[in-house]
Amino acid sequence: MLLPPSADDLRATARTIGRVLAVQGAVTGVLAIAALLTGDVDSASALACGAALGIGFGALGRTVKARTRRLTWTRGVVAGVASLVAVALVASVPLWLSGHYAAWIDALFDAVSGLTTTGLTLVSDLDHLSPTLVVFRGTLEVAGGVGFLMLALSLLKSLAMMGSTMEPGHGGRERIIRAPTMLWREVRTVVGALLVAGIVGVAGSLALAGVPLAALPATTLALTASAATTGGFAPLTPSVGVYHSALLEAVLVVLMLGGAVSVWAHLHAQRLDQVRKDLDARVFVATLVAVVGGAVVGLAQAGTFSQVEALVRHGAFLAVASVTTSGLSTVSPRLLATDFGALATSALIFGMVVGGMSGSMASGPKSLRVGLLLKGLVGEVRRVLSPDNTVQASWFSHQGRRERLTDAHVRSAATILLLTLAAIPVAALALLWSDPSVGLSQAIFAASSIISNVGLDIGALRPSDPAATRLLATALMVLGRLEWLAVFAFVGTLVALVRDGRRLGRGPRRRRHHARPRSSGSPGDRVALSRDVTSDASSTRTPGGTA
Amino acid sequence: MKPRPRPWLRSHLVELALFLVVVLVASAGIVWARWAAPDEPLERIAIGAAQPDDARIRAITCERTLPDAVDAAEEEAEEEAAAPPLGRVQSSEVLACPDAFDQVVVDYVGEVVGDVLRRDGGAWLLVNDDAYALESGPLAAHDAHDGANQGLAVWLPTEFLDLVDEPGNASRRGDVIEVVGRIHRADPLDGGGLTLRASSAELVRDAEPAGAAINRPQALVAVLMTLAAFAVVAWGHRNGRLSVPGLRTRRRLSKRR
């Protein structure tokens, strides 16, 4: 039985969206001023429109008063998804006004692509896009990268970190254990350091590569944002290949890896023994090695590059770009499609389908899930080999803790992976249908790139595709980035809202609390839950129909 | 803890080695039987070379036409229908580029294999033009391996059916015929199959037997292996370890560890 969110919940959600929109509006405003200063009046006005919309709606949202400040799983998810939609809608306005998009949904696609740190683009004539808009696209990536990181670490803890509370258990009402402010401090440290280091490194290597001073700030900001947040928008069509600089590529590789390594690993970089034991980190490194190897061997076999240096440079960069789900590229989409050979392409697809570490800015199904599944597999084999089929416990290390692998772990890891794997043929078939000149491996590549929010472009998705395909791609980027279940929760809430909307305004129905929701959580969760139950017993609704 | 018994495999090394020797000898015998098989390929059938470099075939691109372009393709097809036969084609060319040959009248030579599936007004034939059909004959008779079979489904009207009284099988190369007819990429009368509907046919060569020679080494190996197998069975039976249906086992199986 589905219960609609209370009016108070809705008000709190509106406040959250308001805050996000206001921040986005303010950033856009700063960019508008910058555009004005550089004399780019058209971009300035376009950005000003976006800023006005953001600040206006943001302020509107902040005027709503909400009583409770309690964050629950469901509400967090709803706020997160709704903010994403709101920001995407607002951000699409300046993009569309720039005149570089054939249709508004292309601008929306790009906004979503930025916010989900994908990096695919439907822009036309990127090479003449104004620098401020290039930076604006970069800000979307940072907003998305940081936003989803916060969401994953706090609200979506259950989804992203795969503790024992993988599902929105406890009726979706368990409190978020870690305060967002504390998280924010950690995230700020890591992302801030990455961005600052990135700006210095990228600016230096760009200057050495001969980029003129005038173009330096915009290019630096855009590339740093793309690499560090695993976004993948590029300032110019040929992406990183245009700079012909090994140093820049090396800096970007470091940045991409930094973005795809979890905040926990960043903060525990000194405790290398712990990080080394971490299942997530192990699988991530193993995937990276496998994909780099596959890409380099594949390129060598296909004879794409004759020099060893070119081979390793392009192979390794693209491999890192795919596993970290960044999607910056050193070669043109056309070359990727026609000249890369099937093995290198397959390796890159594999990297994309695994994705980065959980609790990082990277997307994709995440190496932790793959690791859990592999662990489960090994356990299953050991079970077969044990006399008379007894189940044996297996353990894994996650963020410094030793945890026991349960069936629920495996199942929930498999759910996300199988959803991803099932979505790939759907998207691939849509792409094949849209454009008969697209080949099968090209379509699978593009589909993986969309669903894992990578952004490597192989030329399969184009503005000339039918609107249905572009909208499907937009939706899949959101689904992939929010790891599916969050979107389903959002949809469920919307359905409940529409169905039971008339009860709105009455506030939460007060009922006596009957039974503790069935708990399958870790001890910590259970403590938090019982505190939740005792302190909020009066305001907590029981599951529908039980009373 | 009780002491581990002596490793079993190690204590039976001699027996194991003997066993492996027997397996190796048997394998060698089998390989020898195959290697020493008679190699008597049939005579190659001399026919004119195919004409793959016909200007029209080169003009036809091998791209599939999408439905939007079908009208144009149909017009093209009508033009081709009026054109004279294309000349001799091979099945591999047709299969590699089916759309290009749709509705084209061609000349095709091959061996009839399998069965003559008689229906009203004619019969369906499988006509192969691979190496076994036109060059070396059925594989059982020789050692010139050339992969899988390849051919076309041919519809032959009744008046030509007298030509094909002996289709090919393991012991003979079937009648080799030359047909002239139209290729249908998706023949509506055959549920969408790729067919060649012959309008005329003539016999190129009568069926001829192949592989009459007996593989004597193989017969020898068979006899030896049968004897060996019987020896094993007899040995097992004597030990009372093997029950042979119809024979009483001498000793009962003793209870073992």
Place this chain on the structure above:
Amino acid sequence: MLFRPDRDDLRIIGYYIGKVLVGLAAVMAVPLVVAVLQGALDDVTALVCGISATAGLGAFLHARLVTTKSLDWSHGMVIVALSWLVGSAMVAIPLYLSGHFGSWLDAWFDAMSGLTTSGLSLLQDLDHLSVPMNLLRHLTHFVGGQGIMLVVLTVMASSGARVSTLYVGEGRDDRIVPSIVATSKFIWLVATTWLVAGTAALWATGLVAGLSPGRALFHGVNIFMAAFDTGGFAPYSTSMAYYHSVSMEVVVLVLMVAGTLSFGMHWELWRGRARQLVDNIEMRSLGVTALVTGGIVVFGLVRAGTFDTTTALWRKGVMTLVSAHTGTGFAFNASTLYVTDWGLIAPAGIVIAMALGGMASSTAGGIKAMRVGTAATSILRDVRRAVQPDAAVVVASTTGRSRRVLEDDAVRSAVTVTVLYLLTFLVGAVAGVLADFSLDQALFESTSATANVGLSSGVLAWSNPVPLKLVYLVQMWLGRLEFMTAFALVGFVYAAARAKV
């Protein structure tokens, strides 16, 4: 901890493999009788070689290693995994001696393909293959499809209580009636009934198609075994397209679908419980996936302009889809045409259908409807949990032959094996790619091998490099044994080496 095998373990494994081999030798005697009747001397000697080698080895192992110790779980797994390897190697002997193979490996490939009811073939000049050899190939489908172990179980029904591990090892966890022997008898009853009815129907339709009575019997028996056991060998190189016959295709359609139903389902139908056809989770899963993939294939064929009439879409498109989904692998047109005439979308649909496969505990291959259904139910439950976070407990249940609540461990083993299948598809595809085939073709072939289907897009040829052939061979073996049994063998060998037996 892993168990440490000792001499008794080796004995018991060798002893049972001996039994299996004797059973296989008996099976090979069937084509021998035909060969003798036909007076085909080379075939007689080839088959005698095979039979005496198999029977001799079997009798030796049986007699030398005779034991009364009873089987346990891991023995069963190892015996099954090894029997399939050794058994196929023995069946390869007469095939190899027929002269239709480039090497003994090719013959082994075909024997494995036959026993695993795959239907991929490296045989050369099939159109000139003799009748007894053709019968032997198709018999391997029948034997492998019903299960080699089952052959042994029925032939030697007395061999102790724990033989059930053999049966489970072969991927037949669905015990229909309490006694394993009764179960195997029922399976043979079903198979024989279908054999008689199916062969008769194919014989009659063959007569209509223009075959002479004798030839119609030959074709009928062979096609029956290939269709009902979802094998996919055919007596002639053009497979089902050889017959140009609607009525035959209809019979084959029924047989393929019957073959992909589990024996549990046959049992329910036998008992007149037709409701199971609708209630069963596997039936539902099959229905949904067949509709979806069928839609993709038909859409793709129309889109590519391959066929424009309903008849053609049905007789080529849908039939190929059923052939792929049931794991049969009959071709309804030349395999080159999938690449040159079918566009991209339709073959993609075929690949998906092949990967999904038929029902568990049937002769079909692939991921299996049971796993697809379990995984889908689990995912739907997760979705429902996310959509209805306010509901305290979301319970999902599946209806197999009885209704039960879906537990996490069931989901776990279903998804584990599913993921293993997916990985194997990909590894095989990479192997194909390394041999310079395009990704789509390599994926098609690899899926076909792992899912024991047997459709080919033209990759598989006798000229393939040996490693690629070996990859496909192992894929067929792994796919038929559903991985775990094969892993048990590897683990056993490892443990035996460590324990220094």
